[in-house]
Amino acid sequence: MTRKLFGTDGIRGLTNSEPMTAETALRVGMAAGAHFLRGDHRHRVVIGKDTRLSGYMMESALVAGFASVGMDVVLLGPLPTPAVAMLTRSMRADLGVMISASHNAFQDNGIKLFGPDGYKLSDEAEMEIETRMKGKGELANPGAIGRVRRIDDARGRYIHFLKTTFPEQLRLDGLKVVVDCANGAAYQVAPEALWELGAEVVPLGVAPDGLNINDGCGSTQPATLQETVVASGADIGLALDGDADRLIVVDEKGQLVDGDQLMALIALGLQRRGELRGNALVATVMSNLGLERRMEAAGIRLARTQVGDRYVLEEMRRSGCNIGGEQSGHIILTDHSTTGDGLVAGLQVLATLVEAQRPASELLRQFEPVPQLLKNVRFDGGAPLEAAEVKQRIAAAEAELEGRGRLLIRKSGTEPLIRVMAEGDDAAQVERLVDSICEAVQAAA
Known part of the structure; x- marks a missing residue:
């Protein structure tokens, strides 16, 4: 049995189309709330969001769902995804929710869930929530309906x-x-x-x-950042995405530096200080072969996972590593965070x-990338x-590249x-x- 709603990074889609409707968000709140109603304490969920117009609608629907099953709700307002993960733990919440479609355009939105430990939910937990969503659900008695409050100092924390x-x-x-x-979740906290x-x-x-x-700005559209760094004589530029869990850097010459180079820089620094746990860096199958060669030269093992920061993190936890990430700029430093954090990186x-x-x-040029x-x-x-x-x-293509390169073909977990x-x-x-392969895929699509 496979998940249908949850992809590689929560639930995501075009707003007001399934699965990203207020009705589905309501059912997610009811099902996820019921899933985490454990023990006899007052149960709590914290909810953050990015700056999409649809965030208000999705937030209200989720609040109704959680409160209806007896879970108290704390609203954080616009805040990065990693801040939600951090505050889930800090506030002793049973569950954390981020309403965001990350680097996607405003028309999309998404729901990311964090457990009480601040980590994204496992595939098994997401499957259990999906199963609960198919049922009717049990509503709380009138006196046990959850209370809702907003905290004003979340950004400061x-x-x-x-x-x-x-x-x-x-x-x-x-x-x-x-x-x-x-123009996303970190627009106040980062500066x-x-x-x-x-x-x-x-x-x-x-x-x-x-x-x-994410419109003409951010980590996926850094042209304005590159121009501004050069024009202003800045030392460096940092580009975040809509929910600030990824980072791309621009040097003083306006040249882009991707997540592979940044992971190499940070991993080698940890090794130099004797703080690199597991003597390894965890990356995905998308990371450049040049990174693998650079790590090998330094005596650091590169462990690869399937695409998705959740899978990187699972391997980090399994093997005891404290750095991992993706070429796209998701960098996880478990000495500080339970998820990718563009600002921490x-x-x-x-x-x-x-x-x-x-x-x-x-x-920042730690290795020469392979084409x-x-x-x-x-x-x-x-x-x-x-x-x-x-x-x-x-x-x-695989036969032609054997021993001299790599080929990776996959479906996106967040887009068609x-x-x-x-x-x-x-x-x-x-x-x-x-x-050649793209041509064949287009013909078959």
Whole structure:
């Protein structure tokens, strides 16, 4: 039996279309609330959201669902996903909820659930909640309906937490930092935290209107950040996504630095200080072969998982590692957080920059990436990967790359896309093979 609602990162979809409707959110609240009603204490759920117009609607529906089964609700307002995870633990809540579709456009929304330990739910727990959603559910007696309150200092609590992850002996004085908040959940906390640590802050993407989240800004559209870093003479630029759980960096020359380079930088720093647990870095199958070679040269094992930060985290917990992440910029540092946190990762990069007293363009290039190409093919239902021609071209590409590169074909867990990725030392060969497979997928879609 497989999950139908939950994907690789919670429930996500086009707002006001199944599964992202107020009715479904109500049922999620009732089912998830009932699932976590354990023991005789007053049960509590904390709910945060990003800045999408639909966030109010989804929040209200979830509140009604949770309260109806007897769970008290604490509303945090717009706040990053990792802040919700942190506050779930800090407030001794039974459950945490983030309403966000991460890097997607405003039309989409999503629901991410965290257990009382601040970790995303397991596949098994999500399956149990889906099963509960099919039933009628048991409503609380009138006197046991949950109470709802909003706390006003959630942002301050998270900013304080962020500063505790930055080395106490360091400051960001003299550092000019451009931070692009994607008109999303971190539009207040990110500039404030950097300013409190001493940086000169140039904020971008800090005027959300409900419709402009991730629109021409943030980690997936960093062109404005690149231009601003160069034009303002900044030392570095940080780009977050809509819910601030991922980070992309821009050096002082305006060049992009992806999650692979950042993980290499942080992992090598942990190794140098004797703080790298498990002597390993956990990444996904999407991470560049160059990262694997750099880690191998340093005596660090690279463990790969399927795509999705939840799977990275599962492997980290299983093997006792304290750093893992994705090329896209999800970086998990379990010494500080239970999930990916773009600001925590950004502060580790800034600390290294302050200590090294070197330009970001020199410091952040930890390895030479192997030529890698990723293309997405949109499809409307069906099973294009089962087509004979597609299978034939994939097999031919794998045979051609054997021993000299990698090929990865997969369905997106959050969008109706087939992702085709290849990498190898010959860039022209990589491009030819990717285009050949994409052509076959499009014909079969």
